[in-house]
Amino acid sequence: MPNSNAKSHRSQRGGQEAGRRELISRSLQSAQHCLEDQDFGTAYAHYLLVLNLAPELKTTVKETFQFTLFKWAEELDSLARIQDLFNCYEQALELYPSDEVICNSMGEHLFRMGFRDEAAGYFHKAVKLNPDFADAKENFYRVANWLVERWHFIMLNDTKRNLTYLKAIENVVRSGCKSVLDIGTGTGILSMFAKKAGAPYVYACELSKTMYELACDVVAANNMGSEIKLLHLKSLDIEIPKHIPERVSLVVTETVDAGLFGEGIVESLIHAWEHLLLQPKPKNQDIHIKDYGQVIPASATIFGMAVECKEIRRHHRVGTQEIAGVRLANSVQFFSPTYASVSSEETVEPYTTEKLSRVPGGYVPLTEPFQVMTVDFNNLQELKSLAARKPWKLSLPVTQGGILDAIVVWFVLQLDDEHALSTSPSEESCWEQAVYPVQDLPDYSMKTGDTVTMEVCCQDCYLKIQKISFWTSECGMDFSNRDDTLNLGNEAELCNALASLQTTSKQDGKGRVCVLESTETALLNNIPYHECFKAAIGKVLSSLNPSKDLQTMDVDGCGSGLNLQESQNKSSLDAAPDPLYVLDVSEGFSILPIIAGKLGSVKAYSSVEKEQHQTALNIISEANHFPKETLEFWLSHLEDENVVLQRPKSDKLWSIIILDVIETSGLIQQEVMEKAAISRCLLHSGGKIFPQYVLMYGMLVQSQSLLLESAVQGTEPTLGFNIAPFINQFKVPVRVYLDLSTLPCVPLSKPAELLRLDLMNPLLNSSSREVKVQICKSGQVTAIPFWYHIHLDDDHGLNTSDEFSHWKQAAVVLDKPIQVQLGDELVLDVQHHKSNISITNLIASKR
Numbered sequence: 001m002p003n004s005n006a007k008s009h010r011s012q013r014g015g016q017e018a019g020r021r022e023l024i025s026r027s028l029q030s031a032q033h034c035l036e037d038q039d040f041g042t043a044y045a046h047y048l049l050v051l052n053l054a055p056e057l058k059t060t061v062k063e064t065f066q067f068t069l070f071k072w073a074e075e076l077d078s079l080a081r082i083q084d085l086f087n088c089y090e091q092a093l094e095l096y097p098s099d100e101v102i103c104n105s106m107g108e109h110l111f112r113m114g115f116r117d118e119a120a121g122y123f124h125k126a127v128k129l130n131p132d133f134a135d136a137k138e139n140f141y142r143v144a145n146w147l148v149e150r151w152h153f154i155m156l157n158d159t160k161r162n163l164t165y166l167k168a169i170e171n172v173v174r175s176g177c178k179s180v181l182d183i184g185t186g187t188g189i190l191s192m193f194a195k196k197a198g199a200p201y202v203y204a205c206e207l208s209k210t211m212y213e214l215a216c217d218v219v220a221a222n223n224m225g226s227e228i229k230l231l232h233l234k235s236l237d238i239e240i241p242k243h244i245p246e247r248v249s250l251v252v253t254e255t256v257d258a259g260l261f262g263e264g265i266v267e268s269l270i271h272a273w274e275h276l277l278l279q280p281k282p283k284n285q286d287i288h289i290k291d292y293g294q295v296i297p298a299s300a301t302i303f304g305m306a307v308e309c310k311e312i313r314r315h316h317r318v319g320t321q322e323i324a325g326v327r328l329a330n331s332v333q334f335f336s337p338t339y340a341s342v343s344s345e346e347t348v349e350p351y352t353t354e355k356l357s358r359v360p361g362g363y364v365p366l367t368e369p370f371q372v373m374t375v376d377f378n379n380l381q382e383l384k385s386l387a388a389r390k391p392w393k394l395s396l397p398v399t400q401g402g403i404l405d406a407i408v409v410w411f412v413l414q415l416d417d418e419h420a421l422s423t424s425p426s427e428e429s430c431w432e433q434a435v436y437p438v439q440d441l442p443d444y445s446m447k448t449g450d451t452v453t454m455e456v457c458c459q460d461c462y463l464k465i466q467k468i469s470f471w472t473s474e475c476g477m478d479f480s481n482r483d484d485t486l487n488l489g490n491e492a493e494l495c496n497a498l499a500s501l502q503t504t505s506k507q508d509g510k511g512r513v514c515v516l517e518s519t520e521t522a523l524l525n526n527i528p529y530h531e532c533f534k535a536a537i538g539k540v541l542s543s544l545n546p547s548k549d550l551q552t553m554d555v556d557g558c559g560s561g562l563n564l565q566e567s568q569n570k571s572s573l574d575a576a577p578d579p580l581y582v583l584d585v586s587e588g589f590s591i592l593p594i595i596a597g598k599l600g601s602v603k604a605y606s607s608v609e610k611e612q613h614q615t616a617l618n619i620i621s622e623a624n625h626f627p628k629e630t631l632e633f634w635l636s637h638l639e640d641e642n643v644v645l646q647r648p649k650s651d652k653l654w655s656i657i658i659l660d661v662i663e664t665s666g667l668i669q670q671e672v673m674e675k676a677a678i679s680r681c682l683l684h685s686g687g688k689i690f691p692q693y694v695l696m697y698g699m700l701v702q703s704q705s706l707l708l709e710s711a712v713q714g715t716e717p718t719l720g721f722n723i724a725p726f727i728n729q730f731k732v733p734v735r736v737y738l739d740l741s742t743l744p745c746v747p748l749s750k751p752a753e754l755l756r757l758d759l760m761n762p763l764l765n766s767s768s769r770e771v772k773v774q775i776c777k778s779g780q781v782t783a784i785p786f787w788y789h790i791h792l793d794d795d796h797g798l799n800t801s802d803e804f805s806h807w808k809q810a811a812v813v814l815d816k817p818i819q820v821q822l823g824d825e826l827v828l829d830v831q832h833h834k835s836n837i838s839i840t841n842l843i844a845s846k847r
Contacts, residue, residue, distance in 0.1 A: 024054050028061075031068070040072040044088065051095050058095065065092075066101055073109065085109060100129040104136040111139070116146050117209040124729070134833040141732040141836065147210040148730040150709060151430065152186060156727065157708040157717045158430040161421055165254070166193045166719060168296050168415035172250055173197035179248040181205070181276060183235045183268055184255040187723050188215035191228045194252065203244050205231040210730075217726050235268045238276060247278045252296045258353040258423070259434035259463050260300055260375075260411050266383055267461060269295060273380040280378055295377045299414045302372040302463065303424070304394075306452050308402035309363040312354065314525045315518040316406075316437035324530035324595050329623035332512050332616045336521060339439040350464045352518065353432040356408060356425035358742040360803070366404060366446060370396050372456060372463070391457035398450040398470070405444070407454060407465050409434040436465045449473035514616040519664040520589045522806035529798060529806070533592055533690070536792035537656060538599050540688050541580055544655055545600065579603040580655040581648040583634060585675075587660045589613045594621055596656070597630045605634040607644060645678040653684035659759065661694050662788055662800060663835070665736040666810030668696075668757070670835045676759035689759045691790045691798075696755040696837075698786035700826065702779040702817075703745035710735055710813040733812055734837060740785050740801055740809040748777045748820060754786060754830045755837075768831045775824040784828075784839055785811040812839045 027046045034043035047065045051058060069092050076085040089106040096102055107122030120143045126136035155161060173180070173194060178201060180194040185204035194202045206212040212232040219228050231243055240246060251272050255263040273280070277293035313319065316336040321328050338350055356363055372394070376382050410423040410433045423431035438444065446452070455467040516524070523529065582596040585607045593604035594617065608614055614633050621631045638644065648654060657679045661672050679689050707713060711731040712724040752773045758764040787801040787809045800807035820826060827843040 020053055024050050024057075027053075031064075035064075035068065038071075040068055040075055043068045044072045048091060048095075055095075062096070062099075065095075066099075069102065070105055073105070077109065077112075082113065098129055100126040100133050100136055103129065104133065104139060107136075107139060107143075111143060116143055119143055120147050120210060134836065138834055138836040141734070144730040144732055147208070148214070148727065150735075152727060153712055153731070154430040154709050156187065156189065156712045156723060159717045159719075161430060162189065162717065162719055164415060164419045164421055165190060165252075165296075166197075168419040169193045169250075169252060170197040171416055171418065172294065172296065173199045177249045179203070179244075179246070180250045180252060181235075181238075181244065181248045181272070183251060183253040183272065184263070185215050185230070186211055186254075187727055188219045188228065188230070189718060189721060189723060190252050190254065191215075191230075192219065192222055192224055192721055193719075194250070195224050195227055199250075201248075202228045203231065203248065204228060205233045205235050205238060207232075207234045214726055214730075218721075218723050221722050221726065235276070236271050240276065244276070247276060247293065249278050249293050250296065251277055251293070254297075256300075256411075256413070257434075258432045259349075259351050259409060260302055261458065261461055261463050262349060264461050265377075266375075266386055266458070269377055270380065270383050273383070280380070297413045297415045298378055298417075299374065299376045300411050301374045301414070302409060302411045303369050304372045304407050304409045304465070305369045306366040306396070306398070306404060307356075307363045307406055307408055308366055309356075309359060309405045310361045311359050312363075312435060312437055313403070313405045315522045316352075317439055318521060318524050320525065320527065323524065323527065323591060324534040325598055326530075326591055326594050326620065327623055329616075329619045331623075332514055332619050333440070334514050334516055334521065334524070334616075335439055336437060336518055337515055338437055350462050350466070351409070351434040351436050354408075354435050355432045358739065358744075360739050360741050363408075364400060364402050366398055366400050366402050367396050367452060368399055370394065372409065372465075386458040389458060391455045393453060393455055395451050395453045398446045398448055398452060401445075401447045403444045404438050404441070404446050404452065404468075404470060406438055407436040407468060409436065409463070409465070434463075436468070438468045441469060446470050447473060512612075512615055512619060514589075514612055516589055519806055523588070524591070526804050526806050528802075528804050530591070530595060532792060532796045532798055533658075534595050534599070536690060536796040537582070537592075537596050539793065539795070540656055540686075541596075541599050541602065544580055544686050581605070581652055582656045582658075583607070583648070583654050584658040585634070585644055585660070586658055589616075591617070591620065592658055593617075593631055594624065594626070597621070597626055598624065602630065602655075603648070604631050605637075605648065606631065607634045609635060645675060645682060647682060653687065654679075654682050655684065655687045656690060657682065657687075658690045661691055661757070661759070661790065662807055664807055666738065666787070666800070666808045667734070667736060667835045668694075668832065668837065672835075673757065673759075673762070673765070677762065680760065680762075688793070690792050692760045692793055693756060693758040693764075693791050695753055695789045695791070696757070696786055697751045697789065698754045698784045698812075698839075699747055699751045700749040700773060700775070700781045700820075701743075701745040701747055701783050701785060701811075702781065703743060703783050703811075705744045706735055706783040706811055706813050707817075733815075734810055735783075735813055736810045737808045738785065738811055740787065741803070743785065743811075745783070745785070746777065746779055748779050748781055749773045749775055749826070754828070754839075755832055757832070767833065768829065771828045771830055773826045773828060775820045775822060775826060778821045780817040780819055781814065781826070782817045783811045783813045785809055786837065810837075812837060 027050045031043045031046035031050070034046065047061060047068055050061065051065070069088060073085050073088060076088070089102065092102050093106070103122045103126040107119040107126065110122065111119035120140065123136055123140035123143055126133055127140050130136070169190065174197060177199060180199045180202045182191040182194065182204035185191055185206045188204060191202050191204040204215065206215055209232065212230065216230055219225050219230065231238065233243065238244065251269070253265065255265045255268060257263050279292055280294065281292040318328070318334045337348055338352055375386065408425070410425065413421045415421065423429060423433065425433050450473050451471040453469050453471065454465050457464050579601045582593060582602055582604045584590055584592045584605065586592065589608060590606065593606040596602050597604045606617060608617065617631065634644070659672065659675055659679065660669050663669055676689055683689070711728045712718065714724055715722055752771060754771055755769060756764060790798040790800065799805065801809055825845045827845070829840050831838045831840070
């Protein structure tokens with residue numbers, strides 16, 4: 001009997017195994033059939049069953065499973081079945097927990113949906129699993145810029161700033177302060193200052209999940225994990241005794257931006273005084289420090305100055321009425337978002353920021369620095385009254401004649417009675433200045449003795465400076481916003497003023513406002529860019545239509561040639577030629593389709609998305625007497641906006657396709673070579689992609705500034721605290737949005753060609769290239785700034801580093817500086833993947 005039972009069990013197990021194998025085999029076959037039918041959801045379910053039944057097949061079916069997962073995820077995404085999508089990835093990661101490709105794909109979905117913290121975790125894991133996985137590295141670098149803003153590195157490297165905060169905190173704590181709350185702790189450095197100074201109880205809050213986790217690691221690494229209580233909360237959500245046991249005697253914070261109030265310091269301190277801090281010290285009473293509350297910083301004084309600055313001007317005011325033969329309509333008024341914020345119902349930051357000491361072309365002060373306002377952070381009533389305070393006016397004399405381009409603002413942060421930090425442009429610090437561009441004046445030229453006026457208020461957690469204008473000293477004329485009433489001395493002056501306003505006034509009260517980003521305004525002001533495109537487009541169109549004389553349309557109808565009506569009458573006698581099709585898929589606001597439309601029988605398509613931009617282009621087209629059918633908006637013709645590159649009509653091909661190859665940040669656009677490959681298939685014979693090829697240039701430099709802006713340099717700047725290894729996990733090897741002309745650096749080589757991207761001839765491309773560079777000056781190579789020569793064709797090119805360029809430059813920052821001597825030769829391994837540029841394996845051959 002025992003032998004019989006054993007045989008029965010073996011037979012049963014054998015039958016179960018045979019059944020399992022049969023089920024696995026049939027499921028694999030079914031999965032394959034489903035893939036052939038593009039039924040990815042069912043195929044995915046079959047593969048899940050197979051892998052759960054037969055884990056030994058993981059390696060065999062891995063690639064097919066990944067393909068199925070990604071296709072099914074795309075389908076779920078398009079159906080907005082988000083939870084099902086995430087469930088699929090969680091199941092996949094249970095089966096393949098160390099698969100970097102699945103981790104990266106999960107991160108991409110999370111990032112697209114706005115979950116940046118979570119996406120960063122998956123990208124970071126993918127890079128750790130495979131440090132050479134280019135897609136994951138590029139994704140991580142991009143998300144790292146969102147999660148840990150680059151100013152964290154600059155501020156942590158600012159020894160003066162750190163030391164000043166430390167001394168102010170020590171003064172308070174050693175005077176008897178028992179409990180400290182650090183609002184917006186970041187890496188936790190101010191909390192650790194408080195603990196080092198001897199505070200018995202230290203609490204810190206941080207809203208960002210990434211920064212909170214980073215602070216936890218930093219505090220633990222500095223042996224303070226049990227002594228500092230970290231809260232993953234906004235300070236407004238902290239409750240007593242739920243989160244901290246009682247009111248604290250000191251709040252320390254640096255939640256300030258270049259405009260002081262932009263990070264919500266006023267709102268958070270009002271809440272702190274009402275709910276988290278001990279009562280403030282009564283005036284003129286000597287009470288021991290432990291019995292009352294206070295804030296570091298104690299107060300701030302905001303200063304301002306009117307300046308002339310060509311660089312600010314070209315990014316915020318369109319400075320011409322005609323671009324490459326295209327006349328801009330007077331009825332379209334271009335403004336930057338900072339100006340639009342004045343009347344916008346949305347909360348828009350009313351200023352931009354610049355490090356004035358490094359702005360290209362410099363700046364000229366037109367007034368002496370003036371005090372805008374002061375604020376006492378230890379006075380609750382004063383903080384509460386800021387938002388309710390009515391706007392007040394400031395007037396100040398012009399001390400230097402020039403063009404009024406902006407009001408720049410900085411502040412002095414008074415930490416306590418003894419210690420202060422200044423963000424002045426004349427100070428060497430980590431701070432930028434707030435810039436309020438001046439717009440919408442009939443004239444911007446001022447003389448010494450004129451008076452600048454402005455209105456100041458605190459609204460929506462921002463310092464706003466608006467209604468900027470000036471009075472002339474000679475006749476009392478008020479050059480203010482064109483909607484304001486003019487104050488003039490006599491009738492003659494009134495007539496002159498009206499005449500000067502005539503060309504810029506809103507036509508029949510129907511003026512259209514078009515808001516452009518600063519880079520879009522700079523592009524409109526880039527005259528060489530548009531002239532270059534005009535010449536190159538004209539050359540292609542002429543070659544494709546040699547029998548036709550491609551002449552610029554007479555936009556005024558009164559030139560030496562036929563006027564528009566006569567031209568139309570004449571063309572009606574002839575057979576209407578088929579138009580040549582031009583597609584502009586460059587990003588943002590572009591008038592290139594209108595320039596193309598002026599060069600002959602062209603059907604031009606623009607890919608601008610914003611309705612406001614489309615309206616502006618239509619008005620400009622009408623002002624240039626374009627037939628309505630000349631310009632169309634390409635996205636309105638597409639069933640799927642994700643497939644932008646396709647034929648203009650089923651039986652037509654493009655003559656010219658204009659691609660954006662370089663981002664304004666200085667990086668190569670993602671997937672530009674894939675777009676070029678599709679574009680080549682959509683061109684008819686003789687058609688061209690613009691640009692046809694791009695050359696990337698770079699040079700070796702020694703730059704301490706780039707090192708400080710890219711990574712925390714050891715423990716010295718952070719006063720002995722171990723922060724660098726943790727925050728430097730989020731450093732990126734490429735620094736973007738640089739102005740090479742003002743970058744503090746010492747060139748160690750001449751410019752060298754590093755890379756070629758050929759959009760018309762892919763056989764000339766290589767994703768990796770070895771470049772030899774001669775050293776012309778001894779020093780330490782710390783970075784390699786790079787820029788581009790964009791060739792529309794062999795005769796027409798653009799340089800992204802010239803003074804008119806709307807593009808910025810970028811730089812690869814080396815992990816470890818390389819010591820070189822005059823005459824050495826450095827061998828660079830330059831690699832390009834999507835938009836990521838890496839320069840590795842640097843070998844110095846000695847002379």
